[in-house]
Amino acid sequence: MSRADGSEAASVPSVPDADVLDGMVDDEAPDPREELAKTEYRTDLGLAMAEDAKRVAKGELSGDAYWEKYDEAAEAEFGDDYRETPNPAIDADGARQTVSRETAENLGCSVGSMASVAESMASEAGAEGEAGDAPAGDEKWGMVIDLQKCVGCDSCTVACKAENRTPPGVSYNVVMEEEHGEFPNVTRTNVPRPCMQCENPPCVQVCPVSATYKMDNGVVNVDYDRCIGCRYCMIACPYGARYFDFGDNYDDEVIGSGEVTSPEYGVDRGPREDGKSPVGNVRKCSMCMHRLNRGEEPACVETCVGDARNAGDLNDPESEVSELAESNRSFQLKESEGTDPNVYYLK
Amino acid sequence: MATNTLDYDPGFRNGRFRVAWYALLAVLLAVGGWATWRRISVGMASTNLTSISPWGAWVAFYIYFVGLSAGAFLVSTLANVFEVEGLEKIDRDALFAAIVSMVVALLFVWTDLGRMDRMYHPFLYRQATSALSWEVHAYVAYIGVLVTELYFSMRIDLARVAEETEGWRAKLCGLLTLGRRETSDESHETDERWLKRAGLLGIPLAVFMVHGGTGVLFAVAKARPYWNSGLFPVIFVISAVVSGTAMVSALYVLRAKLLTGERLDRALMDRLGKLLAGFIAADAAFTAIDALIALNSLHPHEVETWLIVLFGEMSWSFWWFMVGCGWVLPLILLSKRSWRRSPVPLTAAGLSVVAGIVAVRFNIVVPPQILPVMEGLPHGSYFPTAIEWLTSAGMIAVGLLIYSLGAEVLPLRPLDAPEPTGATGGGGEENSADQTTPAAADGGIAETGGDDR
Incomplete structure (x- = not known):
């Protein structure tokens, strides 16, 4: 032109x-x-x-x-x-x-x-009430992960680390990737594993100081100011969803990596410092409660390239997660444990 | 019994041995202190623990010392509650060792906390469904019972020492009587009555809460099928009794040789040896039952964990320490009446068990954390770091130091019971057999009289 x-x-x-x-x-x-x-x-x-x-x-x-x-x-x-x-x-x-x-x-x-x-x-x-997606306060947060849609790209794991700014060795979400069969008849399943936010959480059962507890909104909370770091919850969790914060950081890889932390469970703790919680505490996925409270999806859900992950209110029978969780493809991990996870999978 | 002045001197008989012993402890304490400083400044990153294997050496030593304590305490109740003849000689020793073991156990739990500065939180915040929350309270109550028992068991001799001797030991013993200085038979009966009452309270506390409860702490972890068995807390209590009896047997002989110089009671040694052998047999049998149940379940996690224990990378700790030192060697050493009645085999059997049970505890804690809880998660691999070993050595040295100081000052052996062998003459035939344990060997000496103090 x-x-x-x-x-x-x-x-x-x-x-x-x-x-x-x-x-x-x-x-x-x-x-x-x-x-x-x-x-x-x-x-x-x-x-x-x-x-x-x-x-x-x-x-x-x-x-x-x-x-x-x-x-x-x-x-x-x-x-x-x-x-x-x-x-x-x-x-x-x-x-x-x-x-x-x-x-x-x-x-x-x-x-x-x-x-x-x-x-x-x-x-x-x-x-x-202008923003229709802001939570009303009577939710029970849950998640549904469609295994047919998951391609095993691990972007949920990456998004989770970026959002929650977790240190080395702590990864609230991982994708368990398994190959079955023998060449050429090989299949592969990818099972993303966040915290299950169990209805009957064994971690809550064993915590000697009640530092981890079930909230009304379905999220299993960890009070970093109370946790003594005994790691009994890690022993009790049947999903391996809990991680100990050994105090490592990404300072060698990223300048100022600890300057900003995620306001997990809605608490802003300022910069990451040695000897200050959550260092020495046990950590886990909070279903991005701080994002849910702002009317946003958890980071893993937002980033998922295949739209395999859904988060929402299980108390609302009309919600997408409720309908998916009711589907006949739906199951929970280790149902026999009696933990009744609020994270569902679709076969 | 002494009429006007009491010959009270329970310290080490050999001055050179005392110096060597405390020098060894000082080295262990210095190294342990350095390691503890590293552990505090570096944090939990100083360990080889991971999020896959979050519990390691410190937890293993913690349950080891809780077991040692519960076992020693139960042996003491044989004397003060069940009144088994002859055992009153080891009553106080067992109680004191139980207290010291408990202190060491709590040091290990403390060191193991990610936030050592919050060790008081379990007393501020509780959780009724948490075995650990109950345990912490049970430990405190149990230490209370042990101290109460030791007081009632020892008070009359504390009063005698305070009354009939002079010097700082007399003053200290006087303070420890808490003002009850009578030495009449009546006061002794009152003591015995309260001792028995405290013992009766202590038995369920030790069996069901302190050590059974520590077993429950593991058994309720449903995510770890290897622990999640009803038999598990029972085995915990039995192995505790094994280690406690072994420790008390070894202490009885070592103390007579190194400290009091009293003539050994062969009948008591025989009884202790038989008890120990019986407990070992029960421990081995229950462990075998547990293994059979697990293997027959065909539950992959349980079967694989047992295969790791039996044939895995660390299976040497199972075969050599747990089976070899914990069961086979002591059973051989205790198999003949004459061996049970002589100091060398009995002490060797006791110390062998005390070492073997360490492997039992490691084999409880570590193997179920090797296989991941979910297929697809990484496998664990754990062997303690130097910092973990050295802090452990330091904490054990703290226990040995407290025990040694107590043994040198307190009347842990009833004063009227032993007939002291001549302080200078030294030699019964039992003394010549003294060379066995490394400790006795480098202290040397009973036949030289050992009295340079």
């Missing part, structure tokens, strides 16, 4: 030159004046703030100057909404704060981090 534009462009086939590209972006961008006119707020203030924000981004204006300039006007225009919403520029002296402390103290808006902004949005969405 841009052959005519010049000889330089012609030497690089099918790549338009930069000016043309910029023009295309400008054509697509909505007109700010029109957009702001659709709101009940002042268009001129919005335009001025946006222009100056661009200057802040370019480094032509400091964050301090920007907020000092607009603080009063914004407060007058947005009122309580401005005063009560945490300003992401002010992270309570955290790493992401972009203005000086003096400026931050003089501003009329409340203080908070990006994380707290995201949380408040999530909780509002939950409270108002």
Whole structure:
């Protein structure tokens, strides 16, 4: 389309030159004046703030100057909404704060981090029931894994390690791969094995300090602050689903591997440190309870290339997992153990 | 019995042996201390344990010492509850050894915790369905019973020592009487009555809770079919009695040779030897029954685990230590009346069993963690690291140290029972037979009189 534009462009086939590209972006961008006119707020203030924000981004204006300039006007225009919403520029002296402390103290808006902004949005969405996938609180989480669909790619194992940031030697989900028969009549079964979240969990039965317990939502929890690391639960688990955290880490492979940890069971424990729980504790799959609580699927379910894994509410007879678990292809691992897993498999 | 002054000196007879013995313990404690520091600073990564084989040497030694304790205690009840003749001489020794074993057992459990700093949690948080939760409480109650028993068994002699001798030992013994300093026959009867009561309380505690319960701890693990048998806790108790009797027999002879110098009671030795042989036979028989049930079940996990025990990589520990040292050698040594009545074979049989039962405990803990619980998971493989061995040596040395110090200070042998052989003259014919155990051999000496203190 841009052959005519010049000889330089012609030497690089099918790549338009930069000016043309910029023009295309400008054509697509909505007109700010029109957009702001659709709101009940002042268009001129919005335009001025946006222009100056661009200057802040370019480094032509400091964050301090920007907020000092607009603080009063914004407060007058947005009122309580401005005063009560945490300003992401002010992270309570955290790493992401972009203005000086003096400026931050003089501003009329409340203080908070990006994380707290995201949380408040999530909780509002939950409270108002706007997001249809946010949990109501009466679920019993379960999982159904279709063995006909599993291709044994191990991506669930990888997604689980990435999501839960588990250390070396700890893998909440593994895929047990077995070959049967003799060449050329060989078949292969791949059985992914997360924690079964048993209805009658032997691990809960044996824990001397009740550090591991069954929650109302069906998840078997581990309280890392109570666990003494006796490993009796690992002896008792018929599925080998529990792992001891020996304190190893991926520092040699990944810089800052322990800086962020997963908020397992909804508890954010900060960076991974020697001698601090969960080091020295027993760990296992939590069915990504922290994700379920946000209305998201467990990482293994989300990533599964063959759509072999399903997670959802077993208390809801209409849910996909309930219907699959009722199917005549459905079975549980080691049914004779009496553990009654909440993870079902389809033959 | 002493009339005005008591010749009370229960310490080692040979000063050089004492120095050598404590030097050995000091070396073990130093090495063990270093290893323990490594274990604490490096954490559980200092072990060869894995998530497939989460229990290892420390758990094996823990149940070993719980068994030793329960066994020694049950031997003591033969004296103080069932009043078997002659056994009152070893009553206190058995109780004291039972206490020390229990302390060592708890050291092992403590070391084994992933979070050693949370060792008090089982007393804050409980779980009624957890055998381990019950066990922890049973251990504390059991130590309480043992200490109570030892007190009532020993108090009258503590009072005598406090009254009739002088020096720091007399003062210490006086303190340990807890103010009850009477030495009348009446006070002795009161002691005996309470001793019996505590013993009666202790028997079910030791059999069903402390050691039977430790067996239950394994037997309830349904995920491990090798342990999941009703016979398992019974075998636990029997093997505990085997190891306890063996330890008490060996201690009786070693103590007479190394510490008190008293004339050995041949009838008592014969009785101990017969008891030990009987218990060994029962242990072997029940283990065989357990193996037959497992093999006949054709349950793949059970059969394969037994095959690992019998023919696997570590089968030497089964054949040489468990069968050889634990059963065959002691049964041979105890087979003749004259051997049972002489110190060398009896002590050798006792120590052989004490070593053999270590293999029994390892063969309980390790093999069922080799096969994975689910086909498709990796197999386990476990042999303790140097850190695990050295910490274990250190903890055992702590036990030996406590026992040695106690034996040197406390009247663990009833004061009126022995007829002390001449402190300087030394020699009965039993002394010449002293060369047997390595300990006695390097201490040397009974016939030289051994009195350089």
